Amino acid sequence: MRERLVEDWLTRINERGYESSFCQTLISQGYRICRCGHSPIEHGKDVLAISPEGAVCAYQLKTGDFGQSDFARCRDQIITLVETLPTHPSLPAQYEYKPYFVTTGEFKDPAVSLVNEYNTSWQKRNLPTLHLISGRHLLADFIRLSLDFWPVEAPDVRRFRELYLVDGRGDFDIEQFARFITEILRDIKSGLDLKRRVAAANLFSSYLLGDFYKQNDHWSVLQGWTVCAAQIAWAGLSGNHPVANWVDSCKIAQNAAFAALESLAKEVLTEKAFAVKDRELDEFVRTRNTVAISAAACWQLISNRHNPQTTDFQSTVHLLEDYLKRGRLYFWGEGALSQFLIFFWMLEQGGKRATACSLLLDWIKAVTQKNARLSENPIDDPYNSPDECLAKMIGKLLPGDPSRPQAVESYSLFPSILLAVRRNLREQLNIIWKPITNVSLAMFRPEAPEDALLWHCKKGKEYAEGFARPQSWIELRKMAFKDDRERVPKVLQDDVDFALLYSLVFQHRILRSLIKFLDDEFGKNIQRNDT
Amino acid sequence: MDLWSKAFFFGMNGCDPILSQIPVRVQKEGDSAHIGGSKMEYKKLSVSTSFDIKEGEGMTVDDFIDLPVSLGDQMAGQQAKSIFEMLQKPSPHGVPLAWKTGELKFEHILENWEKMEIDFGNDGQPRWPTHFLQPAAMAEFKEKLQEAHNTPECREKWAQLVERKRKEFDEREARRRLVD
Numbered sequence: 001m002r003e004r005l006v007e008d009w010l011t012r013i014n015e016r017g018y019e020s021s022f023c024q025t026l027i028s029q030g031y032r033i034c035r036c037g038h039s040p041i042e043h044g045k046d047v048l049a050i051s052p053e054g055a056v057c058a059y060q061l062k063t064g065d066f067g068q069s070d071f072a073r074c075r076d077q078i079i080t081l082v083e084t085l086p087t088h089p090s091l092p093a094q095y096e097y098k099p100y101f102v103t104t105g106e107f108k109d110p111a112v113s114l115v116n117e118y119n120t121s122w123q124k125r126n127l128p129t130l131h132l133i134s135g136r137h138l139l140a141d142f143i144r145l146s147l148d149f150w151p152v153e154a155p156d157v158r159r160f161r162e163l164y165l166v167d168g169r170g171d172f173d174i175e176q177f178a179r180f181i182t183e184i185l186r187d188i189k190s191g192l193d194l195k196r197r198v199a200a201a202n203l204f205s206s207y208l209l210g211d212f213y214k215q216n217d218h219w220s221v222l223q224g225w226t227v228c229a230a231q232i233a234w235a236g237l238s239g240n241h242p243v244a245n246w247v248d249s250c251k252i253a254q255n256a257a258f259a260a261l262e263s264l265a266k267e268v269l270t271e272k273a274f275a276v277k278d279r280e281l282d283e284f285v286r287t288r289n290t291v292a293i294s295a296a297a298c299w300q301l302i303s304n305r306h307n308p309q310t311t312d313f314q315s316t317v318h319l320l321e322d323y324l325k326r327g328r329l330y331f332w333g334e335g336a337l338s339q340f341l342i343f344f345w346m347l348e349q350g351g352k353r354a355t356a357c358s359l360l361l362d363w364i365k366a367v368t369q370k371n372a373r374l375s376e377n378p379i380d381d382p383y384n385s386p387d388e389c390l391a392k393m394i395g396k397l398l399p400g401d402p403s404r405p406q407a408v409e410s411y412s413l414f415p416s417i418l419l420a421v422r423r424n425l426r427e428q429l430n431i432i433w434k435p436i437t438n439v440s441l442a443m444f445r446p447e448a449p450e451d452a453l454l455w456h457c458k459k460g461k462e463y464a465e466g467f468a469r470p471q472s473w474i475e476l477r478k479m480a481f482k483d484d485r486e487r488v489p490k491v492l493q494d495d496v497d498f499a500l501l502y503s504l505v506f507q508h509r510i511l512r513s514l515i516k517f518l519d520d521e522f523g524k525n526i527q528r529n530d531t
Numbered sequence: 532m533d534l535w536s537k538a539f540f541f542g543m544n545g546c547d548p549i550l551s552q553i554p555v556r557v558q559k560e561g562d563s564a565h566i567g568g569s570k571m572e573y574k575k576l577s578v579s580t581s582f583d584i585k586e587g588e589g590m591t592v593d594d595f596i597d598l599p600v601s602l603g604d605q606m607a608g609q610q611a612k613s614i615f616e617m618l619q620k621p622s623p624h625g626v627p628l629a630w631k632t633g634e635l636k637f638e639h640i641l642e643n644w645e646k647m648e649i650d651f652g653n654d655g656q657p658r659w660p661t662h663f664l665q666p667a668a669m670a671e672f673k674e675k676l677q678e679a680h681n682t683p684e685c686r687e688k689w690a691q692l693v694e695r696k697r698k699e700f701d702e703r704e705a706r707r708r709l710v711d
Binding site for chain 2: 407437444446462464470472
């Protein structure tokens with residue numbers, strides 16, 4: 001049954017969809033991954049790794065059965081793979097080179113015969129020979145790595161079945177996915193056990209994200225891999241395991257998330273990317289616009305750190321401005337603070353300070369007004385997904401069962417005010433301060449910083465408090481600039497790009513320390529002096 | 532099971548007039564909560580029911596729905612009881628008012644309100660606290676207020692209380708500001 005399922009997945013997956021699991025099999029055999037992913041500079045080498053013996057291995061990944069005509073179709077790529085030596089900063093000056101051609105199907109005999117002839121020719125020219133890895137080989141590796149971690153208990157089996165049997169178009173259940181991965185990563189007994197479990201986490205993530213790869217649902221793919229990477233890091237950090245035991249697997253998941261983010265960012269800039277092709281509620285369409293543009297902006301903010309102010313960066317800023325002006329974005333609840341923050345930093349980095357500040361103050365005013373104590377129609381808290389918020393909104397229009405009033409709080413107001421304080425917007429805040437004091441400020445603090453990497457945190461404290469009356473501006477400034485990055489999980493402190501992606505995906509994890517940390521990295525116009 | 536839960540919550544949320552006015556705060560994550568600097572004390576409440584096992588015979592639709600609705604109602608009753616126990620502790624937002632039947636005095640009411648924070652609306656009128664009383668006690672309470680309204684001395688005392696409370700309110704409101 002399990003073998004049949006993996007086989008079924010393997011026959012349906014595209015190249016990108018099995019890249020991460022393939023890398024994971026290499027890591028489990030002692031290889032070190034240098035590069036993973038399709039790019040314009042790959043030159044036929046999708047994956048670059050160093051074997052335990054020190055040989056540099058390059059892999060070209062394909063899908064389906066491979067015949068002589070397929071070989072002819074890929075001839076140039078294969079020749080480039082074999083005849084050009086890979087270049088990468090982490091490769092040694094001298095090395096033995098081994099090129100591999102991998103497919104999820106089988107190599108037909110004529111294709112194998114052709115490769116043998118090419119190999120003879122390459123051997124004579126003192127070039128490396130091409131090795132073939134077929135689907136049967138991959139299947140054996142995948143099954144071996146995931147063997148001990150298939151769900152056994154009924155609820156877990158049901159969860160896996162529901163996560164696997166999806167359409168792959170927007171029906172990704174992130175909460176259930178996170179729960180499934182957490183089950184794999186809990187109760188780790190040793191360093192070796194950790195290695196096996198993080199490998200299994202990546203393998204199962206590949207299985208469960210397969211249909212989303214197939215449908216090019218980049219948002220679901222990036223969410224899944226971000227959750228997987230964060231939870232792998234949690235497993236390593238919470239158990240104080242040596243970083244070497246988990247970091248490579250974590251990187252694989254991160255890379256897969258970044259690859260999906262990049263794909264989405266590119267798609268957003270294509271013509272008619274936002275075309276609505278069916279009857280859809282406008283709030284739903286605007287929510288989708290917000291999610292897509294924020295993901296694109298997230299990618300541009302990350303790229304901008306390494307390659308500033310590219311054309312794509314500017315195009316994304318213009319797109320964002322245009323959608324803001326035309327009211328084509330929708331912040332569905334406090335969980336949209338993740339998207340909001342990305343927009344805010346994007347506008348600042350794009351030189352649109354006034355728009356950014358105005359957006360921030362509008363957010364503060366809206367939350368203050370809607371989430372005042374005893375408000376009857378507050379903005380939904382960040383634990384509600386966009387779909388849940390939209391469903392609630394529609395539900396409010398329909399008669400329902402009696403319900404009790406909920407305590408009204410805000411998770412996003414304090415962090416938003418801290419951003420305004422960091423930009424010295426005292427005058428603007430002063431005007432709206434009185435109603436601000438009528439909002440209960442909610443916060444969750446995990447017991448240990450790394451617990452924030454879990455989707456659902458069992459240990460920790462929730463707080464609901466208010467601003468002091470009167471509130472000292474100097475105290476606010478101190479809070480806004482206090483360096484409390486020790487509350488930020490180490491894996492996020494060490495990788496600011498992943499920290500930004502994490503904040504985008506973990507919409508309910510509104511951590512003031514993380515927002516300040518990200519603001520230090522991505523914010524502009526921060527005024528440390530009080531003048 | 533979904534129908535059972537729905538009926539249970541229908542019973543719990545829809546039956547008790549006091550609870551239906553008190554906002555609920557749901558703990559989303561973690562294992563403890565601190566509200567306004569005080570640690571929340573969670574108390575586990577439970578209700579149970581039983582039904583006869585019959586050979587080859589299930590419940591009628593009415594019985595099937597009534598059972599969880601009634602359980603929900605019982606749960607709401609337990610919650611209300613806990614809330615009343617909590618309200619016995621005086622705070623700026625709630626002070627218990629107790630008297631022997633027929634012995635309520637206007638001064639009791641004034642003393643009670645004196646201990647509480649009273650807010651004022653935009654219309655400048657005080658927002659007096661809500662009282663949860665049995666019907667007979669409520670009738671006596673209303674009668675006493677009406678009597679006081681007709682007595683110049685009591686009206687004067689009331690006006691003085693309103694002014695004191697207004698001053699306190701204004702002072703509280705004045706503190707809702709940003710300072711250096």
